[in-house]
Amino acid sequence: MRWIVLSLLLAVTTFNYLDRLMLSVLSPVLRETFALNESLYGNIAAVFQVCYALGYIVLGKAIDRVGTRTGLAVAAAVWSLASALHATVSDASQFGAWRALLGFSEGANFPACSKAVAEWFPAEERALATGIYNAGVNLASVIGPPIFVAVTANYGWRACFTAVSLLGLVWVAAWLVFCPRTPPRAVNPQRGRTFRELLRLRATWGFVFGKILVDPVWYFLLFWLPLYFRDSLHLQMSQIGWVLPFIYFLSGAGSVLAGWLSGVLLRRGWTTRRARLAVLFTCAVLVPLTLGGAVGGELYRAALLFGVAAAAHQAYSSIAFTIPADVFPSSDVGAVLGLGGAAGAISSVLFSAVLPGYLIPRIGYTPMLLVLPLGYLAAATVASRFYGSFGEARS
Numbered sequence: 001m002r003w004i005v006l007s008l009l010l011a012v013t014t015f016n017y018l019d020r021l022m023l024s025v026l027s028p029v030l031r032e033t034f035a036l037n038e039s040l041y042g043n044i045a046a047v048f049q050v051c052y053a054l055g056y057i058v059l060g061k062a063i064d065r066v067g068t069r070t071g072l073a074v075a076a077a078v079w080s081l082a083s084a085l086h087a088t089v090s091d092a093s094q095f096g097a098w099r100a101l102l103g104f105s106e107g108a109n110f111p112a113c114s115k116a117v118a119e120w121f122p123a124e125e126r127a128l129a130t131g132i133y134n135a136g137v138n139l140a141s142v143i144g145p146p147i148f149v150a151v152t153a154n155y156g157w158r159a160c161f162t163a164v165s166l167l168g169l170v171w172v173a174a175w176l177v178f179c180p181r182t183p184p185r186a187v188n189p190q191r192g193r194t195f196r197e198l199l200r201l202r203a204t205w206g207f208v209f210g211k212i213l214v215d216p217v218w219y220f221l222l223f224w225l226p227l228y229f230r231d232s233l234h235l236q237m238s239q240i241g242w243v244l245p246f247i248y249f250l251s252g253a254g255s256v257l258a259g260w261l262s263g264v265l266l267r268r269g270w271t272t273r274r275a276r277l278a279v280l281f282t283c284a285v286l287v288p289l290t291l292g293g294a295v296g297g298e299l300y301r302a303a304l305l306f307g308v309a310a311a312a313h314q315a316y317s318s319i320a321f322t323i324p325a326d327v328f329p330s331s332d333v334g335a336v337l338g339l340g341g342a343a344g345a346i347s348s349v350l351f352s353a354v355l356p357g358y359l360i361p362r363i364g365y366t367p368m369l370l371v372l373p374l375g376y377l378a379a380a381t382v383a384s385r386f387y388g389s390f391g392e393a394r395s
Contacts, residue, residue, distance in 0.1 A: 001180065002120040006129055008175055009113045012076055013136030015171055016109045018164045019083045019102060020048070021144045024226050025244070026157050033157070034092040042357020044096045045223050046349045048103040053345035055107020057195075060338020063108060064192045064331055068116045069179050071334075073172050075108030080168030087158035107345075110321065111337035118325035118333045119183035124266050126325050127276075131259025131318040138252025138314060142245040145226075149241040192331035198339065203327055206386025207340040210320055213375035213382070215344030216351035217287065218313050220372055223352055225306070228365050233299055243299070247307040254311025258283070258318045272326055276319050277384050283316035284380035288373035295366050309373070316376065323383070 023030070023045065030036060036044070063071035082102040089095045113133050121129045148160050198204045229235040229243060258279050265275035287309050294305035324336045356368055 002129075002184075004178055005116060005120050005180075005183075006132060008171070008179060009116055009133040010136045010139070012072065012168075012171055012175070013109060013113060013133050014140045015076070015136075015164065015168045016079070016106055017137045017140035018144050019079060019161075019168070020106065021140055021222065022086075022148060022160055022164070023048070023099070024223050025145045025148045025240075026152065026160065027226055028230055029152060029157050030095075034095065036092060039357045039361075040092060042223075042354055044092065044099055045219075045352070045357075046354050047096050048099045049219065049345050049349040049352075051100040051103035052107050053342040053349070055104035056111065056338045056341035056345060057107075058338075059105075059108035060111035060334040060336075060341065061192075061195070062334075063112045063115060064334040067181075068112045068119065068183070069175070069181060071108060072112040072116075073175050075105050075112070076168055076175070077172050079105035080165045080172070083161050083168065084165035086161040107338075107341065110341055111334040114321050114325055114337050115330060115333040116183070117322075118330045123272065123326060124263055127262035127319060127322045128256070128259035130322045130325070131256045131315075134314060134318045134321060135252040135255040138248045138255060138310075141248025142252065145244040146241045149238065192335060195335065195339065198332060198335055202386050204336055204339060206382055207320070207324055207336060208343045209382045209386075210379040211340040211344030212347040213379040214313070214316065214320070216348045217372045217375065218317070219348040219352035220356060220368060221306070221310065221313075224356055224360070224365070224368075232365060233302070235299070239299075243303050246303055247310050250307030251310030251314045254283075255314035255318045257311075258315030259322070262319060262322070276323060276326075277380070279319045280316060280380045280383055283312040283319075284376035286312035287316070287376045288370075291369050291373045295369050313376075316380075320383075 027036075027041060031041065059071065059075060079102050082098050082105060085098045086095060086102075089098065114130065117126055117129045117133070148157075151157075151160050151163065225247075226240055226244065229240050235243065262275050262279055265278065266272065270278075290305045290309040290312065294302045294309065321337070324333050324340070328336050351372060359368065
């Protein structure tokens with residue numbers, strides 16, 4: 001049954017990211033439709049991120065109380081409807097308004113999925129399970145761009161939002177039918193600690209600081225990579241339609257590989273701390289090296305190195321999402337993920353949306369791609385620094 005639940009978590013994460021990926025993939029078309037310049041595009045991305053951060057906090061705690069089955073079903077229904085409403089807009093302000101609702105409701109996905117993993121999987125399988133559902137991000141990124149380009153060419157960009165919305169509503173029905181009401185490792189939701197209590201723990205802050213330092217890189221790639229290929233390498237939409245799937249296919253492999261490797265190290269007798277940190281530091285070194293090599297390169301080299309960097313990020317992210325499930329009781333996982341996710345989303349508003357919108361027209365993409373990845377090394381160092389305090393999170 002836990003593998004059925006995991007399959008559904010993979011599916012909902014895929015649909016979740018299809019919804020948010022449409023903005024970046026369709027950005028060249030939307031830029032012409034709504035006369036978007038870089039600053040306005042950055043502001044729309046920022047609105048999504050701010051509301052996403054708020055949703056992470058509010059809905060993460062709510063899911064600890066109502067449970068993953070109900071909480072995730074309601075959130076997925078809301079973000080699917082919000083996606084459909086994108087197809088009705090006539091100007092950029094309306095588009096931004098529905099983007100805000102989409103961002104808030106999508107904040108429930110990762111707290112709910114990580115909590116479900118904690119409730120259904122033992123410690124030695126959690127990193128792999130997290131890597132598998134987190135690969136939905138990459139699956140969406142592989143299948144989304146060519147589908148969106150083809151649908152837009154034949155039916156217009158509005159049809160993309162309508163189609164993904166319908167998939168989300170079908171998922172809600174399947175989730176309510178197949179997901180059991182009581183997971184085997186469920187904890188009484190009333191036992192969950194308050195935000196104030198969680199913020200007194202060093203373990204909470206270790207996770208929060210890591211998200212602040214790492215999340216902006218992923219969102220920068222998500223929001224700006226299609227425009228980088230369009231503006232710097234002068235690719236056409238048809239070329240972007242195959243380059244992005246290649247990059248995100250590699251990132252999906254990294255997500256699953258990290259979880260598998262962590263489990264292998266645990267089965268060989270490594271401590272949880274040593275196994276998790278070994279993967280984190282490996283990825284923290286790979287991201288800045290590969291992004292630095294991708295800048296200014298010809299198309300095939302750039303695509304390969306961007307893909308390796310994305311794989312290293314997703315590997316890092318899979319382990320980072322696993323740690324709260326390792327060290328906190330199930331009743332606290334949603335709230336901790338909510339705090340960290342909100343902090344990462346707020347950081348991303350500044351460093352992947354607002355600042356790039358103003359800086360890229362003036363200094364180009366290269367400085368952003370060289371500086372932002374240094375946050376991985378700092379984040380891995382923070383994780384190792386705070387790992388010794390994780391025992392208190394269980395008490």
